[in-house]
Amino acid sequence: MSTSKTWLVTGGSRGIGRAVVENATARGDRVAVFARKPATEQWTHPERVVEIPTDISDASSLGLAVDTVFETFGSLDVVVNAAGVHRGGRIGDVSRTHWDEVLATNLTGAFELARSVVPRLNEGASIINVGAVVGFRGFPGDVAYGAAKAGLNGLTQVLAVELAPRGIRVNLVIPGVVDTDMTSALAGRARDRLIAAIPMGRTGLAEEIAQVIVGVTDSTYMTGSIVATDGGLMSSFSSRS
Template sequence: MRQAAMPAKTVSYDFTGRTLFLTGAGGGIPAAIAKLFAASGANLFLTDLHPDSLAVLAGELGDNTSLAIHPLDVSDPEAVTAAAEACRDRFEKIDYVVTGAGLYEDGTVDGMADEVWRRGIAVNLDGVFHTVRAGLPHMPDGGAVVNIASMAGHRGSFGHAPYSAAKGAVLALTRSLAQEVASRNIRCNAISPGLIDTPMVRGLMQERGGEMLNMTPLGRLGTPKEVAEVAAFLCSDGAAFLTAETIHVNGGVYIAS
C-alpha cells in the first residue's frame, strides 16, 4: 500500500462573536471541532453526557471566558431545551449548532433487545432532532446547522443496525430541515465521516484494519481535525450557498461500496 500524503495546513476561520452549541463534545471528532472553533474566536457552549470528558476538554482549552460546559443527555428533550436556553442566557444567541453526540453499540438484529434498539435511536436520531429543535428559536438569520452523520448511514454497518439506521435518518432529517429554515437563511448540512482515528474506530481496525485500509484510496485513517475543518467550512461564509448537502470525509473508501 502506497504512503499517503499528510493532511494540509489548517485553514483559518474567524468566528469572533459567534456562538457554537455542540453536543457530544467529549468525543474524538466533536472535541476537535471545539478546539478549532475556539482557535477561531468562537464562544463555545459544550455539552456531553459525561462530565469528566467535558472537564478534560475544558482543561485542554484553557482559561477561557468564552467557554461554558454543560452535562447533557440528548435523549432527554426537556434537558436539551434547558441547555439551549442556558446557552442563550450566557451568550445571547446560538449561531451554529453541531450535533456530535452519538452511541455506537455492537449487536446483531436477530438477538437485539428492544432497549438496545431504542437507546441507539434515542441518542443518534432523537438526540439530533431534540438539539436542532431546541437551538432554532435562539438562532439569528444566517446561522448554520451541521449534523454529524456517518458512512454507516449510507452503507449500513454489520452489527450496528440502530446506529446505521439512525444515521441514515439523520441524512433525511438534514435535507428536510434545510428546506424548512431556508427562509431564515439558516443552512443545514451533514458530514459523513468514514474511518477516522477515534476510539470508536480503533476497535474496528483491530478486526478489519488491513481490509479497510486497502479499500481506502488515500491509504490511511482520517483525523478528527480533518472532520473539524469541514464542520468549520460549513459554518463559515465560504459555504453561504451550500445547504441540504452531505460531505463525505473518508479518504475515498465510500466509492468502494
C-alpha cells in the first residue's frame, strides 16, 4: 500500500514554497503548485509536480485551480500556504492599494483556499500557514504585512479548533529573515541591523524552513501551534520588551 501524500503548495514556484515542493517530492509525494508565475528552474522530480497558474487573491481563479487539483490527484493530504506579497510603508505612507493587495494575498487568499479545500480534505490532513515575525513583533514600516500575518495567526487558531474533530491539523510556521526574492530588496544598513538582532547571527535558508514545515506536517498530535524557525529573532525581541 502506498504511503505517499498529495500536497498543495501556494507560492510554490520560488522561495520557501519551492523548497517545500522539492522536499516533498524527494519523499515520493506528489505536489500541485499554485503560483502566478511558473518556476524558472527545473524541478528535481518534475514527474511529481503539477504547476497550476493561480492568483490566490482572485477567489474565482482559486476555486477553479482547486477543482483542477482534485481532478488531477483525486484527494489532498497537505496544504501549505506559502504565497506572500510584501509592500512596505508606515501608517501615514502606505497606500490603500498596497494595503488591499497585501491583505488579499497573505490573509484573504489563505481564507478562501481553506474554504475551498476543507470540505474535500482527507481525514488526518494537515494545513500549514507560513507566517512572519512581524505578525507578533512590531517592525516600523510593515503595517500592512504585519496586520496580514497577525490575522493569519488568528485564522490558524480558529481553524485548528474547528477542524480538530475531523482530525485535520492546522499550524503556523514562523520564518525569520530568509534569503528569498522577497527579502532581496533588504540591503545595506537596514539588513545589517536586522541580522544583528538575530541571536544566531545569520539569515535562514528556504530549505531550513521547508524541513520544519515537513516535520510539522508529520506531527500527528500537533495543531494550533506556532512554530518559530527564525534563528531566535522572536526571542530576541521578547527579551528587549
